[in-house]
Amino acid sequence: MKRVHVAAAVIRGTDGKVLIARRADSQHQGGLWEFPGGKVEPGEAVRDALARELYEELGIVVSAARPLIQIKHDYPDKQVLLDVWEVSSFTGEPHGAEGQPLVWVTSRALADYEFPAANQPIVAAARLPGEYLITPDGLETPQMLQGIQKAVAGGIKLVQLRAPNMYDPKYRDVAVDAVGLCAGKAQLMLKGPFEWLGDFPAAGWHATSAQLRKHAANGRPLPADRWLAASCHNAEELALAEQMGVDFVTLSPIQKTQTHPDAQPLGWEQASELIKGFSKPVFLLGGLGPAERERAWDIGAQGVAGIRAFWPEV
Template identity: 60%
Template sequence: MKRLHVAAGVIRRGDGHVLIARRPLDKHQGGLWEFPGGKVEAGETAEAALARELAEELGIAVAASRPLIQVSYDYPDKQVLLDVWEVLGFSGEAYGAEGQTLAWVDPEDLPSYSFPPANRPIVTAARLPNHYLITPDHLAPREMLDGLALALDAGVRLIQLRAPSLDDADYRSLATKVSNMCLGRAKVMLKGPLEWADEFPEAGWHLTVQQLRQHAGQGRPLVPGRWLAASCHDAAEMGMASTLDVDFITVSPILRTATHPEAQPLGWRRAAELLSGFGQPAYLLGGLGPNDLAQALRVGAQGVAAIRALWPQ
């Protein structure tokens, strides 16, 4: 069965809301919501196909777009490759040119809409930012909180509270303060035993490689609706992360780093190979910063994760 190549767009308007459309009842997965787009024709690039489809379906002209995620999915009666682009600029007023119902939705409300199964990673990618801040170690709690306040003011929306030098009690105390500070402004990913998770109902959890191996094959260890992430360094660990149904991963190290000089860097080419066909959001980590975002997007990543390069100076 030939895989159907479809270009789809996560279309954002100025207030950050995302456009979704309801599929006609007489079509495959009819009645469910989708990100607008359509089939890529022979000899056509995904970017060109998306621009054509959005002009035909919505009456808008794409002015700026960039790769977001590729998802391969096998339905019982159809195999699809969803080639998803983020549309950041367009002209015209979107309307249902083919009679379809449209809705502009706050990204955080997307999980409350019913999408085809293949769209689940796209819903996640549409809600995640391009930058994932990991906090530096060996900071006094006051330094950490002051730095995070600056990061929040600078627009950081996803934060991993990493402080391996703290003992358990001090980490949990700091986690409470950080979670309260970030409430409504940024998502916080905590690290540590999953038994702590009930203490921090608003936080997600970032699994270490050791936790990844410990829970592999046992199903998702955190309830749906809370972000679950994992650190990965190779294809085997990425496979484990998929079986645990994580929402996103980090892949590292891409370049050589001062914090882990002994680690052999993957490089951009290997990163692209690892992400090809993975089908879930991934942040690239290790020697990267905001200036590497465009390259990270080109190789299939959600964005970049960093400690020093994203920490306010």
């Protein structure tokens, strides 16, 4: 069965809202919501196909777009490759040129709409930022909380509370305060035993590679409305993350780092190959910062994760 190549768009308005369209009842997966786009013709460049489809479907002319995520998905009756781009600028007023209903929704509200199964990673990618802050090790509690507060005030939207050398009761106390600091402003990801999941209902969870190996066969330990991520370093761990049903991963190390000087870096080329085989958002980690974000986007990553590069001076 030939895989159908489709170009799709996460179209953002100036207010940050995302445009989605409802599929006609007569279509494959009819009645569900989707991100606008259509088939890539043989020999056609993906960006050209996207521009053509969006003009035909919505009457808009794309002026700025970048790759967001590539997803391979197998339905019982067809196989698709979704080549998804984020469109950040366009001219014209979008309208359903083919009679399809359109709606502008906030990133957070995307989770309330029903999409085809292949679109779920796009929903995740559209809701996630391009930067993922991981807290530094060895800080005292006041410094840790002050830094999180300052980072969130500075626009960071995704924070992992990582403190590997902090003993459990202290970590849990800091986590309670961090949940409060992030509430309504940023998504907090905690680390620790899955037995703690019920104690922090507002937080997402970031599984270690050891937890992936131990628990992936049991499936997803969290309900769908809570974020689940995992640390991955190779194709085997990415496959386990897929099995566990995570929403996104970090892939590391891309370059040599101070925190893990002995770890062999993957490099950009190998990272690119690993991303191509994985249909979920990927944050690249290890010696990277805001300056590498566009390069990460170019190879299909969601963005970059980092400790020092994103941690504010406190």
